[in-house]
Amino acid sequence: MKKGFDNDKYLQMQSEHIRERIAQFDNKLYLEFGGKLFDDYHASRVLPGFQPDSKLQMLLQLKDQAEIVIVISAEDIVSSKVRGDYGITYDLDVLRLIDAFQERGLFVGSVCVTMYTAAPEVEAFEKRLNGLGIRTFRHYKIPGYPNDVARIVSDEGYGRNEYIETERPLVVITAPGPGSGKMATCLSQLYHEYKRGVKAGYAKFETFPIWNIPLKHPVNLAYEAATADLNDVNMIDPFHLEAYGKTAVNYNRDIEIFPVVNAMFELIAGQSPYHSPTDMGVNMAGNCIVDDAACCEASCNEIVRRYFKSLCALKNGAQVQSEVYKLELLMNQAGLTLGSRPVEQAAHAVSEKTGGAGRRHRAVGRHRHHRQDRPAAGCSRLGAAQCAEEAGRHRPGNGPCLCGRHRADPDPQDQLSGQQESPPAHR
Numbered sequence: 001m002k003k004g005f006d007n008d009k010y011l012q013m014q015s016e017h018i019r020e021r022i023a024q025f026d027n028k029l030y031l032e033f034g035g036k037l038f039d040d041y042h043a044s045r046v047l048p049g050f051q052p053d054s055k056l057q058m059l060l061q062l063k064d065q066a067e068i069v070i071v072i073s074a075e076d077i078v079s080s081k082v083r084g085d086y087g088i089t090y091d092l093d094v095l096r097l098i099d100a101f102q103e104r105g106l107f108v109g110s111v112c113v114t115m116y117t118a119a120p121e122v123e124a125f126e127k128r129l130n131g132l133g134i135r136t137f138r139h140y141k142i143p144g145y146p147n148d149v150a151r152i153v154s155d156e157g158y159g160r161n162e163y164i165e166t167e168r169p170l171v172v173i174t175a176p177g178p179g180s181g182k183m184a185t186c187l188s189q190l191y192h193e194y195k196r197g198v199k200a201g202y203a204k205f206e207t208f209p210i211w212n213i214p215l216k217h218p219v220n221l222a223y224e225a226a227t228a229d230l231n232d233v234n235m236i237d238p239f240h241l242e243a244y245g246k247t248a249v250n251y252n253r254d255i256e257i258f259p260v261v262n263a264m265f266e267l268i269a270g271q272s273p274y275h276s277p278t279d280m281g282v283n284m285a286g287n288c289i290v291d292d293a294a295c296c297e298a299s300c301n302e303i304v305r306r307y308f309k310s311l312c313a314l315k316n317g318a319q320v321q322s323e324v325y326k327l328e329l330l331m332n333q334a335g336l337t338l339g340s341r342p343v344e345q346a347a348h349a350v351s352e353k354t355g356g357a358g359r360r361h362r363a364v365g366r367h368r369h370h371r372q373d374r375p376a377a378g379c380s381r382l383g384a385a386q387c388a389e390e391a392g393r394h395r396p397g398n399g400p401c402l403c404g405r406h407r408a409d410p411d412p413q414d415q416l417s418g419q420q421e422s423p424p425a426h427r
Helices: 007-024 041-046 054-060 074-078 090-103 120-131 182-195 218-226 238-244 252-269 292-315 321-333 342-353 360-371
Strands: 029-033 066-073 108-116 135-140 170-174 201-205 234-236 249-251
Touching (some): 007 054, 066 090, 066 182, 074 108, 108 182, 120 135, 135 182, 170 182, 218 234, 218 321, 234 238, 238 252, 292 321
Parallel strands (some): 066 108
Antiparallel strands (some): 234 249
16 A cells, blocks of 8 residues: 555654643643554554554653553443453453553553542452552542533542642553543643642643544544444534634534633633644644545545444444444545445455355455454453454455545635644644
């Protein structure tokens, strides 16, 4: 596949921009890390040239300044919530992450248990971590969260949480999965830092959606396809447009929560350093696309791959009809036509030749043999069998780009006035 993304440029620009954001505050930045730190195969599929461990490599460039805090919800510990990709529970994944970070020379400062409730499973988990030399802290449920801002930003809200003791200028807040309380942990820490006279800052690092490419660019549509189960929707950031007169892409949940987060900033620090949710981000990926056509083609293939994957899941009895509908809409938005790619034509030819049965069992066997079920990063405490990676993480067959919209010929309503320069702050 043709290279569409300059990974070396990305590592240099991204690490430098995070250093600049640290300096913007009192040499203390809490950075919420979204998405996958390890094995980001979605990014590598839609941005050919992006390495699956790019985020990790970027962190390694900052390792002398950075420490990592992993957060996990007590509710997820008690319910034994399982990661869909690795098939392991969230508490075991925390151990996997600790191993993976430490093996690469990154400092894991502590683990924070959010929405803490006293339960044998939670206490056993904390004890296990303490036995490994990992400090644990507790953050509690706050009545009225996230809308009762006055209570949240008070001694009865964030003030009840334990202050996580950190040592380094950059504190990376990460988690096994969504809903773990990363943002709340960051804001709680800001509350305590300001109480201690430290004017710390907060920023968010997520690769997608990419803020400075068109809303309907295939790369951003592929992000919606990847989060079809969450029903995330990319949108033009109205706060950014009002503040700067420039369009930027964000997604619905960040836009919806921004007024609340902004009000919290004002109560904590006296004023908010940000004018939009896009401002809070530090993502530089859009500046490192070097071949837009290659990224368009790869992203279109990814949308089709996820569509067929959802159809397979539906055929096997999974309740994913709403995902299928969402992906069909995205296919239409991307101008994709089924049956035009060489890999699809070959599959249909085999199906017609064999009466629809194909060589299913042999095909499955070949796929499993090709995959070799390699273990995920950081499995030394878990065992490789518990960390088998998700089936279907293979790359789709390369075919012609069927997408009618891309940055070279965008929808006029989606055009970002050709902006590639950085606004005052960005995702």
